[in-house]
Amino acid sequence: xxxxxxxxxxxxxxxxxxxxxxxxxxxxxxxxxxxxxHAENPDDRVTPTISQMVxxxxxxxxxxxxxxxxxxxxxxxxxxSSISSSMLWKDTAATTWRFLISVALLFPAVVLGLxxxxxxxxxxxxLRFFQFFDKIVALSLLPxxxxxxxxxxxxxxxxxxxxxxxxxxxxxxxxxKSVPREQIVKAFTLGAGxxxxxxxxxxxxxxxxxxxxxxxxxxxxxxxLFAGEMIASADGLAxxxxxxxxxxxxxxxxxYVLWVALLLFLVDLALNTINRKMHPWFQEI
Amino acid sequence: xxxxxxxxxxxxxxxxxxxxxxxxxxxxxxQTIVVAQQKPSFTVGWSIYVGWNPYHYMARSGVLKKWAxxxxxxxxxxxxxxxxxxxxxxxxxxxxxxxxxxxxxxxxAAAGVDTTAIxxxxxxxxxxxxxxxxNLTLAQIPGKQVxxxxxxxxxxxxxxxxxxxxxxxxxxxxxxxxxxxxxxAAAFLSDKSKxxxxxxxxxxxxxxxxxxxxxxxxxSQIPGExxxxxxxxxxxxxxxxxxxxxxxxxxxxxxYEVMAQMSGTGPAADKVLxxxxxxxxxxxxxxxxxxxxxxxxxxxxxxxxxxxxxxLAKTMDLVRQFCFSHGLLxxxxxxxxxxxxxxxDGTVLGKKDRVRFRFSTAxxxxxxxxxx
Numbered sequence: 001x002x003x004x005x006x007x008x009x010x011x012x013x014x015x016x017x018x019x020x021x022x023x024x025x026x027x028x029x030x031x032x033x034x035x036x037x038h039a040e041n042p043d044d045r046v047t048p049t050i051s052q053m054v055x056x057x058x059x060x061x062x063x064x065x066x067x068x069x070x071x072x073x074x075x076x077x078x079x080x081s082s083i084s085s086s087m088l089w090k091d092t093a094a095t096t097w098r099f100l101i102s103v104a105l106l107f108p109a110v111v112l113g114l115x116x117x118x119x120x121x122x123x124x125x126x127l128r129f130f131q132f133f134d135k136i137v138a139l140s141l142l143p144x145x146x147x148x149x150x151x152x153x154x155x156x157x158x159x160x161x162x163x164x165x166x167x168x169x170x171x172x173x174x175x176x177k178s179v180p181r182e183q184i185v186k187a188f189t190l191g192a193g194x195x196x197x198x199x200x201x202x203x204x205x206x207x208x209x210x211x212x213x214x215x216x217x218x219x220x221x222x223x224x225l226f227a228g229e230m231i232a233s234a235d236g237l238a239x240x241x242x243x244x245x246x247x248x249x250x251x252x253x254x255x256y257v258l259w260v261a262l263l264l265f266l267v268d269l270a271l272n273t274i275n276r277k278m279h280p281w282f283q284e285i
Numbered sequence: 286x287x288x289x290x291x292x293x294x295x296x297x298x299x300x301x302x303x304x305x306x307x308x309x310x311x312x313x314x315x316q317t318i319v320v321a322q323q324k325p326s327f328t329v330g331w332s333i334y335v336g337w338n339p340y341h342y343m344a345r346s347g348v349l350k351k352w353a354x355x356x357x358x359x360x361x362x363x364x365x366x367x368x369x370x371x372x373x374x375x376x377x378x379x380x381x382x383x384x385x386x387x388x389x390x391x392x393x394a395a396a397g398v399d400t401t402a403i404x405x406x407x408x409x410x411x412x413x414x415x416x417x418x419x420n421l422t423l424a425q426i427p428g429k430q431v432x433x434x435x436x437x438x439x440x441x442x443x444x445x446x447x448x449x450x451x452x453x454x455x456x457x458x459x460x461x462x463x464x465x466x467x468x469x470a471a472a473f474l475s476d477k478s479k480x481x482x483x484x485x486x487x488x489x490x491x492x493x494x495x496x497x498x499x500x501x502x503x504x505s506q507i508p509g510e511x512x513x514x515x516x517x518x519x520x521x522x523x524x525x526x527x528x529x530x531x532x533x534x535x536x537x538x539x540x541y542e543v544m545a546q547m548s549g550t551g552p553a554a555d556k557v558l559x560x561x562x563x564x565x566x567x568x569x570x571x572x573x574x575x576x577x578x579x580x581x582x583x584x585x586x587x588x589x590x591x592x593x594x595x596x597l598a599k600t601m602d603l604v605r606q607f608c609f610s611h612g613l614l615x616x617x618x619x620x621x622x623x624x625x626x627x628x629x630d631g632t633v634l635g636k637k638d639r640v641r642f643r644f645s646t647a648x649x650x651x652x653x654x655x656x657x
Contacts, residue, residue, distance in 0.1 A: 043397025043641075045615060046376055056616065143471035151432075151462070151476045232432070232464040232472050239463055245368070246436045247391055247613045248375060 048251035057255040061088040087240065088259070094235040095225065096263075098153065102160040102221055103214070109165040110210050113172025118198045127173070134166035139227055156228035163224045164217050171213045175206040208275055208282035215271045222264060325528035326359040329381040329515070329536065330370040333565040335486065335575040336407040336513040337383045339543045341564030342557065352539040356531040364564075374398075380521050381536065386512040387438055387604050391613035393516070394641035395624050401522055401643045403533050404515040404540055405588045411578030413442045413485045413511060414503035416473075416492055421480050423447055423501065427455035432473050433483040435463040438511050441607050443483045445510070446502040473498070486575050487567075505578065509591060510600045515540070519643060537648040538657040541585055548583035585652035592646050593629055601626050601634060 002008065010018060034047035048056070064085040083089055116123040116130075138145075138159055145162075149155035179202050187197045229238035237260055244253050275282065331340040343349045344362045353360040365373060367384075371392045374382040383406075384392070393400040417426070423446055433439040440461070447456055464472055466484065470491040473482040482492060492498050504511050515536070521529035546557045555569060562572035582588035591597065608614050609621040618624060625635025629646040651657050 041397040043395070043615075045396040052617075059616065142468055143475060146468075146472050147475035150478060151464070151472045230465060231468050232462055234460060234462050242465075243435055243463060247615065248372070248396055249615065251616070 045248040046250055048254065052251040053255050056249070056251040057088075060252055060255070061086050063087075065090060088256075091235060091237045091240050092259075092263070094239075095229070095237045098156055098160075098225055098229075098236070099221065102157050102164075102225065103218075105157065105161050106165060106168050106214060106217075106221075109168040110172050110214075113169040114176050114198060114203055114206075116169070117173045117176030118194075118202060123173075126169075130166045130169050130173075133162075134170055136162075138163040138224070142231065151232045156225065156233070159228045160221055160224040164220050167217060167220070168210075168214060172206065172210055175209050175213075176202050179205055208279040211271065211275045215268060215275070218264065218268060218271075222260075324357065324359050325526070325532070326361070327380045327521075327532045328361045328363055328378075329383075330363050330365045330373055330379045331383045332365050332367040332370050334367075334383075334513070335412065335572065335579050336581065338561045338564040338567075338572075339540070339547065340383065342561040343539050343543045346543075346557075346560060348542050349536070349539045352535040352542070355538075356535040358528060358531050358535060360532065360535060374516075374518075377518065380532065381515060381517040383513065383515055385438055386514060386601065387441060387608065389514055389516050390601075390605060390624065390626070390642055391608045393518075394626075395608070395614040395618060397641065399519040399641055399643075400516050401519045401645050402514040402516045403522075403645055403648045404537055405582060405592050405644075405649070406513045406515060406540070407579050407581045408509050408513065408591070409438075409485070409504040409511040409578070410508060410580040411503045411505040412489070412575065413438060413483075414489045414500045415443055415446055415481065415483045416489065416498040417481045417501050418477070418498050419480070420499070421501070423450040424452055424455075426481055427452065427458040428460075429480050430460045430462055431481045431483060432462050432464045432469055432479055434466050434469070435461050436611055436613055439483040439485065440611070441604070442502070442504055442507070442511070444607065445507050445603070449506070486578065487571065490571075490574065503578070508580070509596060510603065512591075512600075522645075533648050534651065534657050537585075537652050541652045541657075544581070544583045547581070585649045588649050589646055589653055592644055592649065597644065598628055598632065598634060601628075605634065 003010070030047070031050070034044075034049055037044045037047050038049060062079075062082050064082060065087045112126065116126050142159075145155050145159060149158050183201055184197055187201045192201070226238035229236040230242045233239045237256060241253055241256055244256075329340065331337045340362050341364065349360055349362065363379065370379075370382050371384060371388055373379045374384075375393050375396050375398055377398070381403075386402075389400055389402060415423070421429075426447070431443065433443065443459075444453075444456060447453055447459075462479070466488065469482065469484050470488040473479060473492055474495045477497075482498070484492070489500070489503075493500065517529070517533060522533060523529065543557075547554065547561065549557075558572055558576075559569045562569050565572075567575075582591070605614075605621055605624070605626065609618070614621070614624050620636075622635035623639050624642070625633050625637065625640045627633050627640045627643040629644050633640055648657075
């Protein structure tokens, strides 16, 4: 059978093997280069070996943070308390907090987009502005953001909101507009009011699509968050990566990057699963 | 159908021709590469800083080419941002690079790349500074927030300042906010709630112009501790064919020729200085202002004096202790002596079999004797 035909179906084992080819090629070539560099220079920091990364990750996730040692001294603690006082935990907590606030602030954008689509006056008021605002590269306006929001948490969250909210507003607007007009007419003939049509006819239908759109924008949220943390902060995952880059501690950076990828993957998976459970009728296009 | 036929007739042919052209270009390109390989070629990375901008002028004015031709080699200078230039040097993508004595120790040397400083160009004599609002003194900073680029000379300067002011034990209570150097001036000027900032010129000048912050400590109070160097990989100097030695001689010769032009007075020197200022899209006046807080070593004799003085070993000891205590030498460096430093007289700070960073006076000496 020719495997390069449209109707060719790989078996389960073949499919699994194929999906791992690029992973193993990447991993193998990395360790080939790392091995070569370490043979040349045992102190090489650019391409850490797997044992170096494992030990760096262990010390980042299990050992108490250096500032703590100075204050409390080395006392025996349970695994949980040593994890919760570790560098990785503190960074993850700081970044997760910012991430959740930013995502929560995206939901008002959904309501706004919906109202813009349903009420022509609201639409006329906001639409042009958001279409323009959507194309502004928020990062280049940082100095202005600093003046308006200081350089603490607020400016980081606002950077994300300004960067991602217009996309969500416009997306919700377009999704709401794409619901067939006949349904609105029908709802009115059955005696529905304005808000009933908006929330019980339109919103119910577009909600899974909107969740999906927020899910697809999570990476943009994370990018803006990382940019913000790298510019000015005192904790967070991107802060740590920016700091570790200064002494080329790739043995900690590589596990950190993988950890961020894993977290993002889990959030993505969770949102997707919740969406499907809540709306079994929803089929992703 | 008609359209696609139209496409075929009219686009395919130029496409083929251009493909052939591209192949020919590639061929001729690879031929020039072959020619260039007969002449040893070296790349030096530089980044924008008052003491390093002369490298731009050196290449543009033809001084560098003159010296490279004299030694029968090719030297390219390439501009980087500072951190990427260090990355490129450690990854061995470039042969020489400008950096401070602290970075030379905690980046290439600590990463096992044996590094030799061949030119000591200047030291920061006020370029790096601590600024505060509302006349805050160093003793009042503990417990407050300080904006700086963490784990760089800024933090070194700040901690030296605190130690000199007798506030060393209070350092733990200072809250650092790691702020990117590209945004630090804007961040500090616009957020009035932050009382202190540590940075370098030209950001110091921008912040001082903002009006409400004043310099309370600067690098002129720790003279000669923040040195700006040209470093090369030691293995290049030791190349069997001697091309590395030629490279070091050529660039040292070119450097001191530019230094001589810079240090003059009158319109001729101003023209050179404008050419150098151009490297950073800067004006002559602004560049002169930056030079006033930089102790340039215009002559090889002046550079030799500081490189051979016993003070250098004391400085490097402070720097290496700072790097070690802040984990900049790497988690796996268990002793400060594992990254050893060798001075021109042969003395070694640290373990003798682990020398990773060397100060060499060989080429500055030749320049001083006029033997380049």
